[in-house]
Amino acid sequence: MPKLSVIGAGTMGTGIAQVAATAGWDVVVNDSNEDVIEKSSQSLVKVMNRLVEKEKIDQQTADGILGRIDFTEDPQHFENSDLVIEAIIENLEIKQNVFSTVEKIVRPDTIIASNTSSLSLASIGASLDDPTRFVGIHFFNPAPLMPLVEIIPAVQSDPKIVEQAKDWVDNWKKLTVLAKDTPGFIVNRVARPFYGEALRIYEEGIADFATIDWSMKEFGGFRMGPFELMDFIGNDVNYTVTETVFQSFFYDPRYKPSFTQKRMSEAGLLGRKSGKGYYDYSDGISLPEAKKDEKLGRQIVDRVLVMLINEAADALFLNIATKEDIDLAMTKGVNYPKGLLKWADELGVNWCVDRLDRLYDEYREDRYRCSPLLRRMNNKNQSFY
Ligand SMILES: NC(=O)c1ccc[n+]([C@@H]2O[C@H](COP(=O)([O-])OP(=O)(O)OC[C@H]3O[C@@H](n4cnc5c(N)ncnc54)[C@H](O)[C@@H]3O)[C@@H](O)[C@H]2O)c1
Incomplete structure (x- = not known):
């Protein structure tokens, strides 16, 4: 052997x-x-x-x-x-x-x-x-x-x-x-918005941690919500990956880390391993209740999901991996319920482009720029599969 x-x-x-x-x-x-x-x-x-x-x-x-x-x-x-x-x-x-x-x-x-x-x-x-x-x-x-x-x-x-x-x-x-030798390879690159966009939604005061986590599980079918997952990974570890990816991409604003997470890491609120992060894991403390509002929940999922799809599409656009490997990586490396490009086809490439353009129009931030591949495909009425 x-x-x-x-x-x-x-x-x-x-x-x-x-x-x-x-x-x-x-x-x-x-x-x-x-x-x-x-x-x-x-x-x-x-x-x-x-x-x-x-x-x-x-x-x-x-x-x-x-x-x-x-x-x-x-x-x-x-x-x-x-x-x-x-x-x-x-x-x-x-x-x-x-x-x-x-x-x-x-x-x-x-x-x-x-x-x-x-x-x-x-x-x-x-x-x-x-x-x-x-x-x-x-x-x-x-x-x-x-x-x-x-x-x-x-x-x-x-x-x-x-x-x-x-x-x-x-x-x-x-x-x-x-995967190509680029920052985050496939999984750690494409997954960034799962954390980043959830943090942004929280920072804007749209919803609290529990509501965002509930929405992603209930309507997105994800096994864990972003805040639960960051607490599980460790806020120090997750923050460092985000910062490294941001720096390695020559400070592309799309990967800009969040102050919320930086402060959690600085404060030693690392998640499960320190007993407290976005949630308190002390004995006898029950986790906070989500605000179970379906309309809000679906808006949260749409926003995080379209950002994930954009990232997956851009990875394909830049030949980081094949479409099959990108979808396999996210379902088998981080247990996403569906491949993101397959998901894009189900939602419609035109829906994705429209959602991203609306975010971009509202915020005027490069973070929300639509991948040229999605736009090109939309113009030609194409799907990934
Ligand atoms: N932990 C994860 O989730 C994860 C996932 C994928 C990849 N990685 C990568 O895998 C690597 C290891 O991560 P880890 O989480 O297992 O770290 P770890 O801290 O658990 O283990 C690293 C080990 O390397 C040993 N070590 C340090 N210098 C050494 C040397 N010169 N010779 C021999 N041993 C030495 C240390 O004693 C330590 O036991 C890192 O490059 C990390 O980025 C980690």
Whole structure:
């Protein structure tokens, strides 16, 4: 069986190791922190025990998976890997240092990948002597449960390497999509308005958190409302992604972060992990009631949804991915109830353009500019599918 080395035994590294070992790969998990290695190993044992208890797998399978994973602090154990996936702290300089060490240990044909969420693959790949063997493999959290993986070639990547990496991840029973090396790839780019527009609606005083969340679930069919989800992700983490995407797009106003979220993050109101965010999670405190007004609820959903559709259409316009991959990414990476481009067809491209133009006319902000693709399609009476 092929061998995977995972660098970083944190949340993502541990999950990726489980995925590959479950598919029969031999896995080496490395971390520079001994305590983290211990925690990662214990958490995998716990996960396996739970899967056996729930009768999802038998004891022998669990033992087999655990037996295929080795934990080590010593990078020398990366020797003879077919694939290396780096999942360490999101810092370019530290990642670049790690890659120059790794390259000296592994075989010349080992494929080297990063799980980065927000750094450019081109910039990480530049630290390798042979950047043609480098590619982005972006998992979602929790890696064993989320089916989607974004495969991101860097400009330097050899297409054959990209294809091989994609094949392997497909064999790990993941759904892969190909994305261009641009900020946020597919999911973290297209999803921005889910948070940003909801925050804007709140800031304008149109509705409170609970009403916006209720509307998105009740009339949009989303599993979680934006504020619940931001509290779940962590306002610090979500804010940083938004700010990074904004900066990386050379300050395109469409991705402008929200002061509401910045203040929540600054105040340490991070969400579930700090006990309080948009909602108070203390024991005995009940969540606030939504104002269940259907007309208002539908207006909220229309506004957030059309902004999401615009973002998806623009990603297609700029060839970030195919329409099928954009729709698959949002349904499998963040559990949207429908692909956004399919949704656009159902609502009608003309409806989307009209809604966006009305927002633009009202606000005169670039944030609401309609994607040229939607406008072009509307003029020709076209649909996405
Ligand atoms: N958490 C998510 O939701 C998520 C989702 C997709 C991608 N990512 C990306 O995955 C990467 C890891 O994220 P995470 O949430 O698992 O972080 P984490 O903080 O849980 O784990 C990172 C681990 O890397 C280790 N580490 C740091 N420097 C190291 C080095 N030089 N050598 C070996 N180990 C080192 C740390 O000790 C830590 O255990 C980041 O690039 C992040 O952007 C995270």
